[in-house]
Structure formats: structure tokens, C-alpha cells
Amino acid sequence: MMEQRLTDDEQQVLKTGAFGAVFLVSNADPGVFAMIRESFAASGAFAEASGLVKEALTAGSLPRLPRDSTLEIESVVLPALGRAVDILRAKSPADLSAYRELVLAAAEQVARAHRGVTPAEADTIARIRTALAGPVEPA
Incomplete structure (x- = not known):
């Protein structure tokens, strides 16, 4: 199946999920310097995106x-x-799978960017992972 272009609304959903996941992790252990370091970590992870996902995250x-x-x-x-x-x-x-991996990698990079992963950040990443799993596919 050929990939279809995403609408602006669909791109916004992907972007809200990805940037929001990073924001949630960053918020789990707040601190001004931490947030600066974490935003650089996230932008590094998102730079790895390609194809449709990159288009959605950068447009x-x-x-x-x-x-x-x-x-x-x-x-x-x-x-x-x-x-x-x-x-x-x-x-x-x-x-x-690229989107899932990218969002999780960004969330984990953000968590590690400042003093390692705290329990609150680990808990937030677990909730992000569950949301990314989506509904279980019928066998």
C-alpha cells in the first residue's frame, strides 16, 4: 500500500503527540535548566525523523x-x-514503528538529559508507551 499524504489536522495530531510526550516527561521532573537541556535532547531525537513523520513534525x-x-x-x-x-x-x-520509536527515544533522551531518569519520568514514559501501543490488534 502506498503512503497517503496527511491532512494538516492529522499532522497536528502527530505533532501534538510527539512534542506533548516530550513536554510531559520534561514536566515530570521540572526545573528551568533541565527544560533547556531537555528541549535540545528532544530536538536531536526529532531530527532523526524521516518521510511522512518528519514532514508532520517539521511542518x-x-x-x-x-x-x-x-x-x-x-x-x-x-x-x-x-x-x-x-x-x-x-x-x-x-x-x-518509526513514529513510535522516535517519540519514545525523544522521551527517554529528555528524561536522561538532566540527572538521569527519575521515577516520575519513568512512570510518564510508561504511560506514553501504553498510549503508543494503541488498541490491541485482533489476532
Whole structure:
């Protein structure tokens, strides 16, 4: 199956999921210097993207994420990750594992960027991994 182009809305979903995942991990163990170091770590991971995923993550504006509470951020980001999985599964299955790996790699790089991975960051990464797993496919 040939990959199909993503709509602007679909690109925004992929971007919200990816950047939001990084933001969630960064928020799990906040600190100003940590956030600066972590944002560089994330941009390094996203630079590895290719194809449809790279196009989605680099096109247009950055996603708007809630900034009030971790719970509020999660309520936007985790469903976006699930929708991103559905979009890629439908439109470009070849890019699905690349997106999952990229988001997890960015989340892990961010967690390691400042004093190693804290329990809060590890817990957040586990929730991101679950959201990226998407619904279980029928056997």
C-alpha cells in the first residue's frame, strides 16, 4: 500500500503527540535548566525523523498544549498519541514503528538529559508507551 499524504489536522495530531510526550516527561521532573537541556535532547531525537513523520513534525506551527496541570496535559497528549497511531496505521503503516520509536527515544533522551531518569519520568514514559501501543490488534 502506498503512503497517503496527511491532512494538516492529522499532522497536528502527530505533532501534538510527539512534542506533548516530550513536554510531559520534561514536566515530570521540572526545573528551568533541565527544560533547556531537555528541549535540545528532544530536538536531536526529532531530527532523526524521516518521510511522512518528519514532514508532520517539521511542518506548520508547534502544537498548543495546556500548561496548567500534568493531568490536563496528559488528557490532550495521550489521546493524541493514540490517534497518531490510528492515523499512521491507516495512511502509512510503514511509518508507524518509526513514529513510535522516535517519540519514545525523544522521551527517554529528555528524561536522561538532566540527572538521569527519575521515577516520575519513568512512570510518564510508561504511560506514553501504553498510549503508543494503541488498541490491541485482533489476532
